[in-house]
Amino acid sequence: MVTKVRTLSDLAKLAGVSGSTASRALNDNKLISAKTRERIQKLAAQHNFKINTAARNLRLKTSNTIAVVMVKSSELDQSITDSFLLNMVGIIAEELSRHGFDVLLVTHFIGQTTSLDEYFTMNRADGLIVFGQGDDITAFNQLFNHLNPIVVWGEQSPQNDYVTVGTDNVKGGYLACQHLVQQGCQNIVFSGVRSFETGKRFEGYQKALKQANLKVPLPLDIHFTSEDAYKVTLELLKTKQFPYDGVVAASDNIALGMIRALHEQGVSIPEQVAIVGYDDIEVCAFTKPALSSVHQDIHQGGKHLVNCLLDLLAKKPVESVQLDTQLITRDSSVRNPK
Amino acid sequence: MVTKVRTLSDLAKLAGVSGSTASRALNDNKLISAKTRERIQKLAAQHNFKINTAARNLRLKTSNTIAVVMVKSSELDQSITDSFLLNMVGIIAEELSRHGFDVLLVTHFIGQTTSLDEYFTMNRADGLIVFGQGDDITAFNQLFNHLNPIVVWGEQSPQNDYVTVGTDNVKGGYLACQHLVQQGCQNIVFSGVRSFETGKRFEGYQKALKQANLKVPLPLDIHFTSEDAYKVTLELLKTKQFPYDGVVAASDNIALGMIRALHEQGVSIPEQVAIVGYDDIEVCAFTKPALSSVHQDIHQGGKHLVNCLLDLLAKKPVESVQLDTQLITRDSSVRNPK
DNA sequence: TGTAAAAATGCAATCGATTGCAAGATAAAA
């Protein structure tokens, strides 16, 4: 009702003190008498005063901001539309807000001129949470090693200095493939490009095949969209080059695209081809047939990403986290339900 | 290799000019001779100099940031995990980045103490893109009228001063319901809470029923998650209170949850109950049965949201946009495929 | 009451970039 209190000196004037005192009072500095502190804080609340972030950040060389970065290795990389990642981003954003941080959403192309460390040098972010170790591991590694507070969603590796949070991809790939073997599949293909992370899934898949003395067919190069999976699969089917009776897909979206193509060509699932996806996105339970998938818990993942970053910011020692993973079997892969 | 050039005066010193000149040169100010301008710009590029955003924003009282706000009317409101919205957010974020804006991701609870206009008064954002007109229209309206550059995804209304981008929800609801009538449904229920936006869908649905001289049963109060839809539906089925042979769901997630419950209880779709969803999220084509849905184009929506906001920022006159909407029929609602 | 120690507050510089105004350099005209 009275005058607008925009700046700290407005508030100070109103309280009849200097700017320094007002500043310290709001920051609960013990230099200021408890009485004054309380008085000023109350006044600030009454007048709905909010500190100016830009000024504060400039002075303190901080940002109070966490950048959530989606690294895209190419324009083709559809990570930003991947519902698994987006869901996790949503969870993280909410969690960070709760801790009082601003969340900056960034899409970054590998090879782009602006470098990510600019976020630190220019005090644009106090920390980074990164998605998409991407297809080009070396470029990525180079980007992050030795940098400030960074947590990466993905696969950990001794070559990396940065902290990672992720699931056990080798185990995931192994479980998926082993399950298909148990269902009697003889010719199981891995479907999806092998990035750093999905490469680990491929490893696990290979391990299971070798254990069963089955051959490892050449994997299918499919990008992370239903669309691409659909196209590639349809092409193979039409040219009679789809000899597989089992598929371990690198993501649920890939699995869904393939299922669609297989359906269209009259291939029955899981009888002729059994298929397992990866991520266990919410819709797996609703697809036709319901999609077996390797579960990655986004809530747990999001929480760990945030916690690790907060610990890094607090200079606490932080270890990379590898979450457990588990296979959820549904109709798309189970051939003989008891 | 040489010294790090962090600040403008570093750069100026290096170039042997004053800070003012360096600043003007980088901003391509004609006051500075073309020669000097070019020289300094080159120097800046060589040394990979980046302007300090906080300082610049402070001085210019700007932010170079767009806040993307997800308004939640309650803790129950799961908008942040809704794949339709998240997808659009992803698209918008990328588009805004392309235009050089930072994107701040904000979750805002209605009733929360901090007000959204703080983003403007504190120069934390130059503009807002808002999702979730929410269940409480009045609170929302109050929040935004007469405010600065804001674009809201949703339904436009004469009572609102802000610009909206959205689809024709009345038409969408109408199309969905009309289609079910044509399929021979006699007792069609609307499923989902009626917020401002979904209320319009409900309107369209009612219109179609009246046109067909069918009664309008009480709508089902279901929140926007598969989970809630599943629970509510299951409860109804178990207590024999599910007399409907058609469902117009307020979102695809609701539709999916209901389908799951119906399946579990042995109800055949679309024969016993035909169902239409809303949003046409990507997975509709892959569900069992494939889900008929009212399509909302997220790419188009995202693009319009961004364009409108940019126009507002440029002080151009901006009209609200109502995108066309269309029904995509799939197996969940089509009873007699020719 | 006087003095030393402790507590509370204010002054002024700082973070880094921008800009109105004044001053210096150059070119044009006389």
Add this chain to the structure above:
DNA sequence: TTTTATCTTGCAATCGATTGCATTTTTACA
């Protein structure tokens, strides 16, 4: 060569908050 007009450039204040140091006020003790 001198004067005037036109370009270029620099000085210094500003945006709003924070903080080391100096100063004033209060309290404690003799």
